[in-house]
Amino acid sequence: MDLQLFKMVPLMVIFRYLAVLAALALSASDTLEGHASPELGWLKPTAGQVNSVVELEIHGSALVGTHAVWLGGEGCTYAPLQPDLIQPTTSDERTTITTTLYHLSTNPDGLEATIRDVLVSDKPNIQDRAIVRMTIKPDTRVGLHELRLVSPGGLSNRLSFAVVPEMVIDKHDITHNTPGTAHPIPIPAAISGRFSGPHRLHYYSFDVAAGQTIGFKVPVLQGADRLDGQLMLYETTGSWLDPGQSRRLVFNEEKAYGIHPTNHSLTHHFTRTGRYIVEIGSIFGQAGMGYSYLLRVNPVKP
Secondary structure, eight states: OOGGGGTTOOHHHHHHHHHHHHHHHHTSSSOSTTOOOOEEEEEESSEEESSEEEEEEEEEEOOTTOOEEEOOSTTOEEEEOOGGGOOOOOOSSEEEOOOSOOEEEEETTTEEEEEEEEEEESSTTSOEEEEEEEEEOTTOOSEEEEEEEEETTEEOOOEEEEEESSOEEEEOSSTTOSGGGOEEOOSSEEEEEEEOTTOOEEEEEEEEOTTOEEEEEOOOOOSSSOOOEEEEEEEEOOOSSOTTOEEEEOOHHHHHHSSOOOSSEEEEEOOSOEEEEEEEEETTOOOSTTEEEEEEEEEOOO
16 A cells, blocks of 8 residues: 555545455455455546446456455445446456445445446456446546555556547557558547557647647546656648648647747747647656546637
């Protein structure tokens, strides 16, 4: 368990936290003996829209017996679900492991989470996977939320899950790794993606009108690997000789500071109507199973 979890936390909150975890562990169908602590790597999508229900895939290891989601924060509660409400699925690549009792977790921020399936891999190159149904209420707090899993082996590490007001686009494939294959997006939008394999750059195209100011934000997500995202912006200036030609644009913050800023929130004022491309990559060229990102693109009021 992270020591940071106990910093600046009232003693009563700590007692409540430990009491809930103890109850969750005792409610599992297996004993703690012989079980490793669950280790989470990444999830998809990385965000959900307010007033929606999202099915999350949480990938990791040692997920056998996982039966509850810990949503973090003071006031997180759980309640057992009836077995007939659980409908496990099967997979050719994984074996479905169903615990005797799943739980519905809730927190005061407006989230509800239920484990639907736990699929345990018998192949070394395939991670375990937990399927979680996340209900996001209309009054759920917008921003990053902490998410962990509970199993007979204990409490997992934390992942970040974002709640946003925009429509969420789940793009975890690698078909948009060149400017010519940029995936078109509306504005506003929130894009959930992940860098895997050799592809360390993703591209998204969008249309704007002259006079608009657009904001681009890449929040830092907690996970097995921390991705420091970097953004580039391009104007498509294709010609008959080179339809894919583009010109890099300068963010407002670059003009102000004279260098490409390292923060994850940038803006640009567009003086011409047209189609533009935003590139997201990693500052250090990272790629792998855990390098997920969330890119939010929104109009900025003058």
